[in-house]
Amino acid sequence: MKVLVTGGTGYIGSHTCVELIEAGHTPIVLDNLYNSSAEALHRVAQITGQEVPFYEGDVRDEALLRQIFDAHRDIGCVIHFAGLKAVGESVQKPLDYYENNLSSTMALCRVMGQYGVKKIIFSSSATVYSADNEIPYREDSRIGGCTSPYGWSKFMCEQILRDIANADPQWSVVLLRYFNPVGAHPSGLIGEDPRGIPNNLMPFISQTAIGKREVLSIFGNDYPTPDGTGVRDYIHVVDLARGHVAAVDYLTAHTGEAVFNLGTGTPCSVLEMVHAFEKANGVTVPYIFAPRRSGDLPAYYADPAKSCETLGWKAELNVIDMCRDTWHWQSKNPNGYDA
Ligand code: NAD
Ligand code: UFG
16 A cells, blocks of 8 residues: 655654565655654665655645645555654743644645545554553553643644544544654664754663763652662564554554554663663663653553554564664664764
8 A cells, every 4th residue: 555654754754664665565755854864765765675755845735745645646544753752842842842743733634635545543652641540551541631742732633633533434543652662673774863962761872882972861760660760661663663554454444543552561661771781782881860850750651452452463572672773773873864
């Protein structure tokens, strides 16, 4: 199937293009390169032997969307990755986040509807779950009470898409709630390429291991967790990408709205991740304990049972795989996609 992938030059989008191609689908990418490099698609071509048609532009540009749907009358569904994703920045720039994340989703759905393409997979996040839920989080756990404009923007996009599916029974909407995507393609050709100082744990660990950062600050060692550090559900980006391929299959057979967790269901602490990275790669990651980071929860992870039962998808790769593949990418590309 021909699949329009918005945000397809980004971290998760580029890995999903590889898995789509390997499953026999044909991705077409639209991205404004705000947080990514077109080089990612050259690397996808190196891995798969297939060039990916690329449109550089903004998802909010409805004329451009119409141009794409006119040029590719056989687009069967859309995977909508494009969006701004930095939690802390969203607190500083709420309007930018609401404007980009909501307007792009609405423009996309409006044009999709005009062309009769009514199948969409949306990148949502575990951040939409309320902090007062029991863990692990299930798809029917409470949502809301988000702690950042980024989180609210995902919550609101979910609601917009749910309302679209309610209004027109021809629509098929899949909301995928990602836990903590990490790792890189095993080829070492594509991976996460954050701009500036990384906010997230795994890129900070790998940049510390390679000497770009002096020391990792572990935010909090007094949480009510087994070793006192924060616990999350880290998922290999290749497993996550394969979850999207399973969702494409699901979309073709169903209408209405469905939501799935994409996580492993295996909790992992910050200290466990640091030690796994050292063990997997034979490197040292210097760290210090620092105060808790504002807004962080002590622990959460996914219950992935519904994804397994309904999508027939299950994460296969473990924390050692995540650490090995991150390091492979980092050491082959110390400056990311910049030569
Ligand atoms: P990313 O920044 O690498 O990819 C997003 C891409 O969207 C970028 O290439 C960016 O240039 C593009 N983009 C942004 N706004 C655009 C617009 N208006 N028009 C066209 N392109 C635009 O991020 P990622 O980690 O690959 O995340 C992909 C999606 O998954 C995002 O929606 C993100 O919120 C969501 N998500 C990510 C995580 C995570 O930890 N990485 C967790 C949960 C959900
Ligand atoms: N951490 C550190 N030091 C660092 C960075 C992170 O100790 O330098 C800790 C955090 O305190 C937390 C854990 O590592 O305990 C994971 O933190 P990340 O920043 O990697 O990830 P988060 O769980 O905070 O958030 C991520 C994404 C969000 C998404 C959320 C959904 O960044 O976009 O997962 O679960 F919404």
